[in-house]
Amino acid sequence: MLDIQNLTKTYSSAQEHIAVLRGVCMYVSAGExxxxxxxxxxxxxxxxxxxxxxxxxxxxxxRIADTEVTALGDRDRAAIRRDRLGLVFQQFNLIPSLTVAxxxxxxxxxxxxxxxxxxxxxxxxxxxxNLLERYPEQLSGxxxxxxxxxxxxxxxxxxxxxxxxxxNLDEATxxxxxDIALDLVKRTGCAFLMATHSTRLAARxxxxxxxxxxxxx
Ligand SMILES: Nc1ncnc2c1ncn2[C@@H]1O[C@H](COP(=O)(O)OP(=O)(O)OP(=O)(O)O)[C@@H](O)[C@H]1O
Ligand SMILES: [Mg+2]
Numbered sequence: 001m002l003d004i005q006n007l008t009k010t011y012s013s014a015q016e017h018i019a020v021l022r023g024v025c026m027y028v029s030a031g032e033x034x035x036x037x038x039x040x041x042x043x044x045x046x047x048x049x050x051x052x053x054x055x056x057x058x059x060x061x062x063r064i065a066d067t068e069v070t071a072l073g074d075r076d077r078a079a080i081r082r083d084r085l086g087l088v089f090q091q092f093n094l095i096p097s098l099t100v101a102x103x104x105x106x107x108x109x110x111x112x113x114x115x116x117x118x119x120x121x122x123x124x125x126x127x128x129x130n131l132l133e134r135y136p137e138q139l140s141g142x143x144x145x146x147x148x149x150x151x152x153x154x155x156x157x158x159x160x161x162x163x164x165x166x167x168n169l170d171e172a173t174x175x176x177x178x179d180i181a182l183d184l185v186k187r188t189g190c191a192f193l194m195a196t197h198s199t200r201l202a203a204r205x206x207x208x209x210x211x212x213x214x215x216x217x
Contacts, residue, residue: 001158001191002028002051007060009046020046022214023060030158033185033192035202038211044195047211048163051193052087053077065158083111086152086160086190088181090167093148094136100147101132108154115156122150126180142173149181153188160185162194166201178204 007024010017020043028034036044049055051062053069061070069080081087094103104122108114123129126146136144145165152160162181166174178201185192194205202208210217 001030001032001065002026002193003061003063004051005061007047007050007062008058009043009050009055010058019214021050021057024211024214024216026209026216028159028191028193030191031186031189032207033182033194033205035205035208036193036195036211037197037199037202037208040197042211043214044211045163048161048193048195051159052085052161053081082107083113083155084157084159086155086157088145088148088152088160088162088165090164094144094151096136099133099135100128100139103136103147104128104150104154107151111155113155115154118156119150119154122153122184125184126150141168142170142177145169145177146180149177149184153184153190156188156190158190160190160192162192164195164197167197171200174198174201175204 004024004026007021009021010019024047036047038044050057053072057070061068063069064080064084067080069077072080095106098106104119105114123132126149128146128150131139131143139147166177169177182204196202
């Protein structure tokens, strides 16, 4: 589902060049969950941003299903992001002016893939039933994160990307949210790549890869 070959990315400023990714190769199959680990600054977020098409690589290729995203321009990458990717970041990025119900449905409506039965199922599984009319600022961190996961899965994406999704949550809540996400990932059969510093959470996923000195080991 996700196939990355020889991916390179260097950040340059007047003073220095930082080669963050120096030839990353990795693969995530449909239905597989993979933890992306590595020290702070090792390039995990950089890699997720490139996969999501939010930034451009210097070299190498990224394929999502049958599409080579590294060959696309900004507009097409945005369309892939909208239609095929679920994204969950540490800052939940919920839309403050929309209720929980509308936040959940936002991406799937824009993508023309809204499915109210599936949304109701997500609401039930994520325990959001009595929060639907609330606004994000009226939710706890764990509740906001569950909404963010629901929104990401509402389009039934073939690939779910998460960057430290539970970094702001206490251990018990982080475990709970991760387990719900894993359960939903299994049910939709999507591929799941999650950057995390936590060995405890990484162990809950099918497999672990590590970024170090710009390479995956
Ligand atoms: N826009 C940018 N411009 C210049 N350098 C950047 C930029 N974004 C990231 N970097 C540098 O690239 C390296 C990798 O950063 P990245 O955020 O990908 O690491 P990370 O593994 O996600 O770290 P963390 O675990 O702390 O989130 C760091 O040295 C960082 O300073
Ligand atoms: Mg990061």
